[in-house]
Amino acid sequence: MMEETKDELRKDMESGEKEETVYDETGREKLVEDGEISPDEAGFMEGAEDDGEQGKCANCGAALLDDSLVETKIEGKTFWFCSAHCLEKYKEKKQVP
Numbered sequence: 001m002m003e004e005t006k007d008e009l010r011k012d013m014e015s016g017e018k019e020e021t022v023y024d025e026t027g028r029e030k031l032v033e034d035g036e037i038s039p040d041e042a043g044f045m046e047g048a049e050d051d052g053e054q055g056k057c058a059n060c061g062a063a064l065l066d067d068s069l070v071e072t073k074i075e076g077k078t079f080w081f082c083s084a085h086c087l088e089k090y091k092e093k094k095q096v097p
Ligand SMILES: [Zn+2]
Pocket: 057, 058, 059, 060, 061, 062, 081, 082, 083, 086
């Protein structure tokens, strides 16, 4: 596999083609190596990958609808769910009291 130069990678990211690279583990490591992002930022993105993101249910990954979403704070972090059912399932999974 050919190694992309930093400029090419940046160009791809700017054009939107490589935007998701940062959420991919290999891409993240490369960005840290290149000094594009700090290890802290990479860790933050890793967390975002695990916990889902605003707009998606943290339990099942379903797209959230404004009228039915459930918002909760767990250990200082905000999570969104598509339903109270998913909130309960997520808490079970993460063993949140
Ligand atoms: Zn859900």
